Amino acid sequence: MTDLSALTRLCPPPQTQPAPVDWDRVEAELGMQLPEDYKQLASVYGPGSYGGDYITIYHPHGVTLYVNLTGPMPSRIREYLQRDYDQGTYPVPYDPQQLFAIGGTEGGQKLFWITEPESPDNWCIAISEDKGPRWFTYDGNLTSFLVAVLSGEIDVPPFPNLRGLPTDFTPSVPPAFEVGDPPMREPVNTEDIRNWARANGFQVPMRGRIPREVREAWEQAHPA
Known part of the structure; x- marks a missing residue:
């Protein structure tokens, strides 16, 4: 059984076929070849989130610039890592130029x-803590990582909140308004947003997606 077959059995993809991806254009825009498992994953599932909306994977058809594979976020995150790597703020275990x-x-x-x-099909997966020193490396591709996490086959000690996630996929819904270029904002731990929201009278779930109105209120109170 392939990794994708295992994932679709565990976590059914949307019944509606996602729009096709022009992979030649995407790879030309990124300036690199992409792993075949990712291209198959993105083609079958489309843009969205796994595990009760907990894990979001960037997609060439991402509905906002925050979750678009060819958008600005991968390079901006690399900038943060490079700064931490150069200044010794946090122990980044890899050369940031090798992380995407x-x-x-x-x-x-x-x-x-x-x-x-160099071979994309041999790329492994790394997970980092938001603004912190903890990292975890998974010796496998993205699809097999999703299978291992959603099935509970692996334990990720630094990140216990990856345990016990629902085995579902939620397609992304385009926003009702045009989203401009995201501001150059430091990455923010969603627990900080939840704590701020509760202190300011908002109702927020313990896990899962933070409601848009709560995130917008937080961003207005904390300008970039």
Whole structure:
């Protein structure tokens, strides 16, 4: 059984076929080849989130610039890592130039491809704490990582909130308004937003997606 077959059995994809991706254009825009498992994953599931909306994977058709594979976020996250790497703020265990951000979690973790060796199909997955020193490396591709996490096959000690996630996929819904270029804002742990929201009278779930109106209120109170 392939990794994708295992994932679709565990976590059914949308019944509606996602729009096709022009992979030649995407790879030309990124200036690099992409792993075949990712291209199959993105083609079958489309843009969205796994595990009760907890793990979001960047997609060429991402509905906002925050979750678009060819948008500004991968390079901006690399800038943060490079600064931490150069200044010794946090112990980044890899050369930031070898890390390409491919998603994140509601707990603030960032997911990366480790783009060495040269063959994309041999790239492994790294997970980092948001603004912290903890990292975890998964010796496998993105699809097998999703299978391992959603099935409970692996334990990720630095990030216990990756345990016990629902085995579902939520397609992304385009926003009702045009989203401009995201401001150059430091990454923020979603728990900080939840704590601020509760202190200011907002109702927020313990996990899962933070309601848009809460995030917008937080951003207005904390300008970039």
